[in-house]
Amino acid sequence: MSVAVGTDDLTAWLRRFAEVVHERRDELTALDAAIGDADHGSNMDRGMAAVVAVLDDAPPADPAGLLKKTGATLVSKVGGASGPLYGTFFLRMAGAAGDGDLDDAAVARAVRAGLEGVVARGKAEPGDKTMVDALGPACDALDAAVGAGKPLADALAAAAEAAVQGRDATVPMVARKGRASYLGERSAGHMDPGATSVTLLVEAAAATLGRP
């Protein structure tokens, strides 16, 4: 029995993600300081604050519109690597969302499209120590669970679990994409900031979507 995901659900998800990003902003920035340029927390916080402003002031009425506006806002407000990547994620989700509310399979399809957008844009492969290392496993887990007929809430919980594992697996990796790659071997031993923030995104989904 599938619970349809509508604008209110997506709004709750995005607000929740914005809150968590704001709370953990310094932590994300500190992770980026270790192997990057110390701005991932402020980048994501600035972007999600802008998304929340849209939700407050002029929320699009349908899921696809909401996802599209979210993506466009992130592209316009974040910059850096995370802006185009997160922006593309939501824009591609929007493109795959179709009209009206999303059933479980549609959610999984949209997330998969988002991931493909991130990969197309950033050309990262698994193991490159990027957000793909958390988002990829999350997406696989979501597909598997939804395909097995699990309720969306459970499927997203599995996805969040997979994201956490994928994020943790970035620690020993030597970065091959993004700013951390300039460090070479010195990038090993640190958790990737983008994998960390994207895990927060999946966890926020698990906490807000698919609950009747």
Next chain:
Amino acid sequence: MSVAVGTDDLTAWLRRFAEVVHERRDELTALDAAIGDADHGSNMDRGMAAVVAVLDDAPPADPAGLLKKTGATLVSKVGGASGPLYGTFFLRMAGAAGDGDLDDAAVARAVRAGLEGVVARGKAEPGDKTMVDALGPACDALDAAVGAGKPLADALAAAAEAAVQGRDATVPMVARKGRASYLGERSAGHMDPGATSVTLLVEAAAATLGRP
């Protein structure tokens, strides 16, 4: 009974001063850091090292020539406030030294001429928190003791004693000349670097001149 001061004596004095300045270079610089620009120790050390090089390589044969060369070397090598002031001190001593060795009265006259040169060049008055506050009292004590017929060694000891007191008296003063004057009231509570180095000069004289 007056012991004549000759080139060897003056050489010993200058070498001794150079040694002490080198040893206490950091201390002089630290005093200057508190109320000036942290270079008095290196200025004096650079200058006296150049004087010692002259003494090593091409020492003038007579006292007046030696004093003149010392003054000219300091003027050419030190810069800042201390270069012209110390340089003028020795140049004026040279001018007052006459020909040949100096008897006690001639020593006192030469030092007085040196002091007057410093005052003419720097226009500092007693109480302005400068080297004059140590050199002035030293000169007065020297004159008095020599006038009273004391042996030069004792007279210079008295001069050194007066220099120490004059130097210590600069601590509470508010600077009215030199770089420390820019600090206004904040200059009080610190010993003047130039008064400190000039005290070392007088002490070096007491340790080297007038000893048979």
Next chain:
Amino acid sequence: MKKLINDPADVVSDALRGMALAHPELRVDHENRVVFRGDAPVRGKVGIVSGGGSGHEPMHGGFVGRGMLDAACAGEVFTSPVPDQMQAATAGVDGGAGVLHIVKNYTGDIMNFEMAAELVAAESGIEVATVVVDDDVAVTDSLYTAGRRGVGTTVLLEKIVGAAAEEGRPLAEVADLAKRVDDAGRSMGMALTSCTVPAAGTPTFELADDEMEIGIGIHGEPGRRRVKVAPAREVAEMLIEPILSDRMFTDGVICFVNGMGGTPLIELYVVYAEVAAILERSGIRIARSLVGPYMTSLEMAGCSVTLLQADDELLRLWDAPVVTPGLRWGA
């Protein structure tokens, strides 16, 4: 954090206000954070657009003006600008001859400029070419990574390519020249201290009093290795050696000693003297030089060295008049 700023969130817009006031010959679009030549678009001239994160001043806004850039997009500190900015810049400088985007090789810059170019292509008829600058020999060049960072060569490239555009050359030629300059330039940098990103509030990395980072970029990112501090003579060796190992340099180079923001000019001249001595020993003649803080990393103390293999054409373009806040000569 000790900085002459107001709210850390306003640093970029406050600085752009200051730039606009100090340089009335430029036009600043505060909404899009784009610095334009006052007379942009110049009809018939290829428009040169650059941009990147802020915190590298005078780069890029300070290089806008006759003979160099037509527009520069200012991102947040150390964060690539967003596609809207490049779109606005591109539209604002197009004089009918197309626009060259100068992009430093950072994932963020690449992707944002790429999206902007896609948008421009979709929404206007403006022809856009792109050059990616990737000259940092501290970073291993590999197909399987993000490749080399764009650093010091960017400044030289913007000057040279700007001069070519000013001569009225067509976009394809200007773009080819840009690639040629990128190919001819190599850089290597080091830091004595970290910098502090205003929004972060604490130094990006910590360095002991007797340590320095070799192989840093311009974003406060840690370098390739940490070593004991050494005299300028040895630092110059550490920077030049990997440059000379990476590319053949022959007679006549442009030698650029760049300050990272917190290092005063007196030290940059000391480094330049050592660099020049090494090049002299290596039989490489310096045809032109540039010494100063042109591509900074906030208040980081340190320097970088860039060598650009020149030829008569590049030198002629280097010497051509340039009138910008950051580089100015010949007019």
Next chain:
Amino acid sequence: MKKLINDPADVVSDALRGMALAHPELRVDHENRVVFRGDAPVRGKVGIVSGGGSGHEPMHGGFVGRGMLDAACAGEVFTSPVPDQMQAATAGVDGGAGVLHIVKNYTGDIMNFEMAAELVAAESGIEVATVVVDDDVAVTDSLYTAGRRGVGTTVLLEKIVGAAAEEGRPLAEVADLAKRVDDAGRSMGMALTSCTVPAAGTPTFELADDEMEIGIGIHGEPGRRRVKVAPAREVAEMLIEPILSDRMFTDGVICFVNGMGGTPLIELYVVYAEVAAILERSGIRIARSLVGPYMTSLEMAGCSVTLLQADDELLRLWDAPVVTPGLRWGA
């Protein structure tokens, strides 16, 4: 101490070597540590000589060239040069029309330039005039003290007076103009950090992480008071207020925001925006501006603000061509 230098004792000569190599259009007398215009002496032109301690780069050596200084004498770091240097400089720039000495009001500089002038008078027929710059409102002006320090106005004065000399004006006029510029200029500075004199090896003063010094000079000397760090907006107020209380400024000033060496340009623009806002509120129009690290105090972080009351003549001279490593326009 972290600096890009070799032996601290060699900083000045090493930097002069670098300058000479980077600026072949200048002639550096390494023995006397004098930077000359390549074409000095210029026949019939008043020679303009300045100088002072090193550690303030680009001042003064970086201001040598057409339209500004004919020669600059470099002392040890923060130590006035010695009379021999000014003598050599004076002899080297005399084109028969006499020489102006530009001296900042520090006891050491005053005395050394004075001795040099005495020696020149005694040993040659060169006519020498002297202007003393004393524009620092942080210091109380009194007959019974050493008076005010010479700071930011020096840069503006050297530019303006250099332009007048370039026009072929006679020594007396050039000297009068110099005094007029000094009268018209006022400055005030602040520091976020101390600097470290290379030969001393430790910071001249210590400042807590939340403190700044207001009313500093350019030699790392402590300022007039220590206060809590504040936003750029308030810092600008603290610097401008004493300037405006000290002199009437009316329509049309040259506004100079100077960096102390360790403060990057992005922050100087932030300060400039605030300074400009205050002047706007005070009804004082900025006719020209200069923003950058032109008179530094080694690697000190901080800034100073200088206002110079301009008029048509001063503006014309300010705008006149200048070709030096540090300031360059119009040619």
